[in-house]
Amino acid sequence: MSLRRSKLDKNSxxxxxxxxxxxxxxxxxxxxxxxxxxxxxxxAEKQKLPKVDLQILNESTGEVxxxxxxxxxxxxxxxxxxxxxxxxxxxxVLNLEGADILSRVKRAKTAPQPKPExxxxxxxxxxxxxxxxxxxxxxxxxxxxxxxxxxxxxxxFEAQPTTICPLCKRQRAEDQKPLPNPRLxxxxxSLNLDFFELPAVTxxxxxxxxxxxxxxxxxxxxxxxxxxxxxxxxxx
Numbered sequence: 107m108s109l110r111r112s113k114l115d116k117n118s119x120x121x122x123x124x125x126x127x128x129x130x131x132x133x134x135x136x137x138x139x140x141x142x143x144x145x146x147x148x149x150a151e152k153q154k155l156p157k158v159d160l161q162i163l164n165e166s167t168g169e170v171x172x173x174x175x176x177x178x179x180x181x182x183x184x185x186x187x188x189x190x191x192x193x194x195x196x197x198x199v200l201n202l203e204g205a206d207i208l209s210r211v212k213r214a215k216t217a218p219q220p221k222p223e224x225x226x227x228x229x230x231x232x233x234x235x236x237x238x239x240x241x242x243x244x245x246x247x248x249x250x251x252x253x254x255x256x257x258x259x260x261x262x263f264e265a266q267p268t269t270i271c272p273l274c275k276r277q278r279a280e281d282q283k284p285l286p287n288p289r290l291x292x293x294x295x296s297l298n299l300d301f302f303e304l305p306a307v308t309x310x311x312x313x314x315x316x317x318x319x320x321x322x323x324x325x326x327x328x329x330x331x332x333x334x335x336x337x338x339x340x341x342x
Contacts, residue, residue: 165185
């Protein structure tokens, strides 16, 4: 079975932003359905809004699609609403009623001033559209299942070598391999992970990769030292 897609495989859904209700735009995709998570990624990339959390709503009922795995059929119209993450700081209030301000100022000048403790940065939860629905970790080598058009990590596809798609549970041909999703990979690579609270799966993978790099470096130094020792022993 050839993986080359024909024009008959291409379908479309339509969306409009809540603040631009008169402007209707189109997203094309391959397959019979498209997942909410993949649609959100595509809209964010097309509109150049990689850091904005997009909510997708049912056009007729106003219901918010909360599951990334929810599948939409072709020719559906949805509403998109922008909800950027906002951080609010409470203003500090100083109550001076009935206080002896002069005595407090004198004590403040003479008393040793403690060093301010660093305030830990509050991290936002990692948006669900950046997470694989199979391993719940941050996407690694994201790939698309040709049968349903949904995305997952390549390692998650390879971990289930049966002919049943792990995302939509449909039967697929043995030679129907997952396709790379370079657009999603670019979005993940552009994220500043310092601002997000990463899933435990991703933290464990990063720790394992760091240990592997240290072990490989130690092994290289050991080989270099052994090679130098042999050279000095053979010297006249």
